Amino acid sequence: CHLISISDTDETCLVFTKLSFHNAVVGTGLNVKLMLYTRRNPTCAQGVNSTALGNLNVTKKTTFIIHGFRPTGSPPVWLEDLVEGLLSAEDMNVVVVDWNRGATTVIYSQASGKTRNVAKILKEFIDRMLVEGASLGDIYMIGVSLGAHISGFVGEMFNGQLGRITGLDPAGPSFNGRPPQDRLDPSDAQFVDVIHSDIDALGYREPLGNIDFYPNGGLDQPGCPQTIFAGIQYFKCDHQRSMYLYLSSLSENCTITTYPCDSYRDYRDGKCASCGRAPGESCPTVGYYADNWKDYLREKDPPMTKAFFDTAEKKPFCMYHYFVDIITWNKNVRRGSITIKLRDKDGKTTESRIDHQPATFQKYHQVSLLARFNQYLDKVAAISLVFSTGNVIGPKYKLRILRMKLRSLAHPERPQLCRYDLVLLENTETVFQPIPCPKLLM
């Protein structure tokens, strides 16, 4: 049979269904294959079903991975990395739910119409696991796009007792505006976390979980093509970014910190830098470890939190947030943007342009700007600032700074850096060495 390949250890491995664009045009009937990976068979999937659980050890956590709509029939490119990342994070069972036959069609509504049936098959499988001694709290589902709603349907069949559901850019089309029973919602599991990365096209706009993460506001993701000339990437890059952000939590060195906030705009304006918890407590991180904040997030009324963060264009996506506090003494109000560059003693630099909207500088008022850098520099040796009003012609304005202060959000315990009495000439870089801020003046 063409679905089976032989590995070099002579075991037969189940492989993910490969289909072609031809299949997508003709359409496919539903067929669900469950592929089990464990630390005993981390790269060679074992076929399991509700009569044969194979290597699945019911005393361990079981993570289901459920893909979405497959308009070209190809296997998801991220699948291997996700399986590997999960197995390295924890000794668990990973079950890849291959419903490529069913999801592969050029007609989206044909795929979305099969989601309830996929959920029923998973319900049957989990029922068998329970008979063998599994507990619902140890079951985790990672659902991508349509897979997120499938996870929700399964969760509802178990009255919200599943341990966790992660929705990765849950599908919007045919689900937007539907009541909770027809889509993923926070009551579908003990903890539901969602990443929204394409809310203006393929993804779901509104919150669906206990915590809903909106990278870059949930709209256009940096590094994704902005025009249709980029081909298929134009359509799926934003949507897939949710998966790559999740993967980076498993594989990368940096953790992506997020900021609970009412809106992306408030986040960019720096209004959401404290996480509303006791001082020193951290903000939620996105991805696999988001459930560390489970108890805190579930206690809220309603138990739903929106969290925002910006990312870099590519792996590892992390950005490091600082506040730049500026007090000016110009007689007249000045409006403009600030670009700040940091350099360490080895010459490594990182830059942040704070230009999403002009800041307003008033005499003796402190303005706190949220600066986001791609790199974290351990010891900042020099800072450069550029002030710009956006004027190309006309007089060059000056910004007279009484004090500037740089403080890290990720590491609030690190010394804050200060500089006093600076004059920035518009569009001209001013470089200086910062000094540790005196403690008393904080």
Ligand SMILES: *[C@@H]1O[C@H](CO)[C@@H](O)[C@H](O)[C@H]1NC(C)=O
């Ligand atoms: C379940 O899986 C076992 C082992 O792969 C196979 O022999 C059996 O036919 C399957 N049963 C069903 C109902 O698919």
Ligand SMILES: *[C@@H]1O[C@H](CO)[C@@H](O)[C@H](O)[C@H]1NC(C)=O
């Ligand atoms: C199942 O896992 C438990 C602990 O996680 C372990 O003690 C047990 O030996 C495992 N069973 C098998 C058959 O590997």
Ligand SMILES: *[C@@H]1O[C@H](CO)[C@@H](O)[C@H](O)[C@H]1NC(C)=O
């Ligand atoms: C990973 O983290 C360690 C310790 O924090 C650091 O020294 C190292 O440079 C990091 N590696 C990468 C690739 O970022």
